[in-house]
Amino acid sequence: MAKKVKSPFVGIDLGGTKVLAAIVSPKGRVVARAKNLTPDREGPEAVIAVVTETVRQALQKAEVKPDEVAGIGIGTPGLVDASTGIVRYAPNLAGWDEVPLGPALHKALGRPVIVGNDVDVSTFGEYAVGAGAGCNSVVGIFPGTGIGGALILNGRLHTGMRGSASELGHIVLMADGPLCGCGRRGCAEALASRTALERDLRAAIRFGQETALRDLIDDSDDHIRSGVLAQAARMGDRLMLETLQRTGYYLGLLAGSIVNVIDPEMVIFGGGLxxxxxxxxxxxxxNTARQYFINRLDIDRVKMETALLGDDAGVLGAAMLARSTFGEK
Amino acid sequence: MAKKVKSPFVGIDLGGTKVLAAIVSPKGRVVARAKNLTPDREGPEAVIAVVTETVRQALQKAEVKPDEVAGIGIGTPGLVDASTGIVRYAPNLAGWDEVPLGPALHKALGRPVIVGNDVDVSTFGEYAVGAGAGCNSVVGIFPGTGIGGALILNGRLHTGMRGSASELGHIVLMADGPLCGCGRRGCAEALASRTALERDLRAAIRFGQETALRDLIDDSDDHIRSGVLAQAARMGDRLMLETLQRTGYYLGLLAGSIVNVIDPEMVIFGGGLxxxxxxxxxxxxxNTARQYFINRLDIDRVKMETALLGDDAGVLGAAMLARSTFGEK
Structure with missing residues (x-):
């Protein structure tokens, strides 16, 4: 057993499939972890019970009592009101509509709780102890089913008046472009998400283009695994390389645009793809983003990096957000 | 003569054609003004001398001595480093390259000086005493030759690491779209600026479209005056109305995109057009912007208004920026 940690924070990563909790030292070292499946079809109360239980398991492993915890942070899908801890809605969690997640966890665990959107929280982790450590202002871009985004400005998450800032996937990148999952047209998500990439690959296959993907994937697959995409690219498959090139181009236009709006120190790209x-x-x-930077001075000061924390970003970010909210200043 | 104002601020609006200075009460009332032409071809030193002289004239009219001034604010075209008061470059002012405007004015006038970009400063004026009064977070969009932008977040101008944030005109709104003045393609400026609007009008005229504009404008005119555009619209000219409709649509896509990124309380639209x-x-x-808001909750809380301060926005914004920088907290 490691030396007992002083004033630890609890970081929770609530996802649609699993709940992760970690006990984290104030410096960002993970002391213990616990993990459970999310009972996402059973509604908010069942999910909150599993979250609480997961935290208890992690505390037990770390030999930390609840009242020794300096603060709890949790990242959750959906729209969060950080001031109240209410999850206003979460399309990935069935029946989540105005759920008082923060107050419920506070009641169950007796310690102060800060709730954040999952992408915001993961980016905060990268900012605090990952790729963005040492930076003051960081933009996160996470292409996946959609495109998650996050803004950290002067060391604080910028969440906006209604908690819905940093929806970078819904910057219009091509007026009247392809249909987006949101029902509108030409959003960045409709061009540069993993969903858009798969849409283009499947269309090309349907149209008869020659590609190694034909043998690597099954038309009945829900979605193409990232590993398969990488495998095809490594084989030099032309369709795959061209499609990745196009995805990179649109992600570059998005990054260039957001750098022109925010002028951050770093843009961090993360997620499985x-x-x-x-x-x-x-x-x-x-290359694309730099080409679109309107300010040509000190261009090398704007860094574009990949995320470093992998699956730990959520719990570390949540714990570090709790530290920045409840820790000693 | 009005009652003598206590602890006034000086607001300066340095433009490519004229220099305005105003003595402004801490509450935002203009006590006196002065105006001179900008000797913009004579280089930075001549311009700074005229700025100083203009301030002295305004002080004299207000019967305020320089040492009674609580602080000086100045809005200038170009890229500003607010921390040093250096104008890094300003395409609209000949020979402006790393000009220490703040330090020079401080030396000449003996009072603390804050320097800001002109659009930032005007938007700050609207935020402090204009359309955005009472708001905490405001986005400014000023379509003109280009599209100027400004971000006020939690009551402070967000200028970014290099002073080049809020370049809203260089969000890509149409990947591979029309050529932009910046040399790239599809920027908001290339679609929704006054320049883009004129480009489309002139092309339509060249292509033989029927329009009242043919009689209202002269092909040799440098640019079409806003009054003429409004006159054609009022006459019900179809080309004019369609072109304004398209400009409004792209400005709406831009506003919708930026609301999805910033989630502000208000977007303020200003400028002559x-x-x-x-x-x-x-x-x-x-209508277009609202349609593109990804967060459909509390949608009416996001206001979209026109600027109220007109030509006073620059001097008032500069004075209010000085108040927020040097005034009592």
Whole structure:
């Protein structure tokens, strides 16, 4: 057993499939972890009970009593009102509509709770102890089913008046462009998400283009795994490389646009697609974005990096958000 | 003569054609003004001398001595480093390259000086004593030759790491779209600026479209005056109305995108084009933007308004920026 940690924070990563909790030292070291499946079809109360239980398991492993905890942070999908701890809605969690997640966890665990959106929280982790450590202002771009975004300005998450800032996937990147999952047209998500990439690959296959993907995937698959995309790219498959090139180009336009709006120190790209395909995506992203920076001075000061924390970003970010909210200043 | 004002601020609006200075009470009342032409071809030193002289004239009219001034604010075109008061470059002012405007004015006038970009400063004026009074977070969009932008977040100008944040005109709104003045393609400026609007009008005229504009404008005119655009619209000219409709649509996509990124309390639209043509532009802007808001909750809390301060926005904004920087907290 490691030396007992003083004033630890609890970081929770609530996802649609699993709940992760970690006990984290004030410096960002994970002391203990616990994990359970999310009973997402059973409604908010069942989910909150599992979250509480997961935290208790992690505390037990770390030999930390609840009242020794300096603060609790939790990242959750959906729209969060950080001031009240209410999850206003969460499309990925069935029946989540105005759920008082923060107050419920506070009641169950007796310690102060800060609730954040999952992408915000993961980016905060990268800012605090990951790729963005040492930076003051960081933008997170996480292409997945949609495109998650986060803004950290002067060391604080910018969540906006209604908690819905940093929806970077819904910057219009191509007026009247392809249909987006949100029902509108030409959003960044409709061009540069993993969903858009798959849509284009499947269309190309349907249209008869020659590609190794035909043998690698099954038309009945729900979605193409990132590993398969990377495998096809490594084989030099032309369709795959061209599609990644296009995805990188649009992600670069998005990053260039957001740099022109925010002028941050760093843009951090994360998520499974970036992780698996960064060697093909990142050069195009960087080149395209830089080309679109309107301010040509000190251009090298704007960094574009990939996330470093992997699956730990959520729990570490939540714990570090709790530290910045409840820790000693 | 009005009652003598206590602890006044000086607001300066340095433009490519004229220099305005005003003595402003801490509550935002203009006590006295002065105005001179900008000797913009004579280089920075000549311009700074005229700025100083203009301030002295305004002080004299207000019967205020320099050492009674609580602080000086100045809005200038170009890229500003607010921390040093250096204008890094200003395409609209000949020979302006790393000009220490703040330090020079401080030396000449003996009072603390804060320097800001002109659009930032005007928007700050609207935030402090204009359309955005009472708001905490405001986005400014000023379509003109380009599209100026400004972000006020939690009561402070967000200028970014390099002073180049809020370049809203260089959000890509149409990947691979029309050529932008910046040399890239599809920027908001290339679609929704006054320059883009004129480009489309002139092309339509060249292509033989029927329009009242043919009689209202001269092909040799440098640019079409806003009043003429409004006149054609009022006459019901179809080309004019369609073009304004398209401009409003793109401005709406821009506003919707930026609301999805920032989630502000208000977006303020200003500048000569908006002022003259707001009755045709604003309904389209509002409808389009709202349609693109990804967060459908509390949608009416996001206001979209036109600027109120007109030509005073620059001096009032500069004075209010000085108040927020040097005034009593």
């Amino acid at each position: 970036i992780e698996a395909c960064q060697e093909w995506l990142m050069p195009t992203i960087r | 908006i002022e003259a043509c707001q009755e045709w532009l604003m309904p389209t802007i509002r």
